[in-house]
Amino acid sequence: METLKTKQKIGLIIGSILFVAGLVLGFFFNIRLVWSFIEGMSFWGYPEVIDFDPSLPKEGMITQIKCPLLITPYESKEIRFRIKNPKEYEIKPLLEILDSNPGMEGNITRSYEEFVIEPGETIETSYAFSSRNITPNSVFFVRALLHQTGYYPASTTKHCGVLVYQVGRLPGIAIISLVIGIFLALLLSGIWIWWKNSTAYMRRSNRILNGMISLSVFLVANMVTIVLGWKIPAIILLVVTILAFFAILQHILTGSGLNSEM
DSSP states (O other), X not given: OOOOOHHHHHHHHXXXXXXXXXXXHHHHHHHHHHHHHHHHTTOOSSTTTOOXXXXXXXXXXXXXXXXXXXXXXXXXXXXXXXXEOOSSSOBOOEEEEEEEOTTSGGGEEEEEEEOOBOTTOEEEEEXXXXXXXXXXXXXXXXXXXXXXXXXXXXXXXXXXXXXXXXOTTOOHHHHHHHHHXXXXXXXXXXHHHHHHHSOHHHHHHOHHHHHHXXXXXXXXXXXXXXXXXXXXXXXXXXXXXXXXXXXXXXXXXXXXXXXXXX
16 A cells, blocks of 8 residues: 655645535535424414414415525515415405514514416515614524415415524625625535546545545535425434435545555
8 A cells, every 4th residue: 555645734724624614514504504494393373373274275385485594684675475376266365474583572573465366377566674773693483374364374384594693784685695605615625636646556445435426416405405495304314414424424534544554
């Protein structure tokens, strides 16, 4: 086997540190964004006065709720809803929107909007909100409930959680882009530096390199599902990524490791 030179050892250490830093940043960022959605499952405003009965016939359906992933304090954004009429007759549903607002009574804001939707038609509407009353490092919650009419309990609902964070004066989209750019740069530079300083034997075995590439692919795929708003696939892929991390780590440790080269 080839013996690693001091320069190669330093390169491998630097590459490993960069990769692990990118991995940790990506993991925690993905987890925080996914967790904001999971937290929103428990947001119902005033549970004792909300009329919700999922067993009722569903004349209309909320097919999509599109929320920003992250906003900064004092930043205003829109949440978009898509409502479909699957019936063969006209419907007049009522959309009820609850959002967490610490500055209001009960810490929520409640609004209503009525629609007339033709058979088979899908409409889009938006709801403007601001995080001015929400402290950084918290989550802004929104829940939409669709009633057949104002006289019926809601029969369908969707929700989302928006992370509130501040980095200087950067807008939310810039913060997300910055984090994604940093963790991708750390992952790729870590892999490249590790590969450049590895021996021919280490490259042939590919155990560590394949593990690094596999984890990077899982992490990036998880981020893509989050950005696209695919909440359930994002949760599943996050769990798969965590399990893959431990499986790959065990695979590396039980095989020929770095120590045999040094």
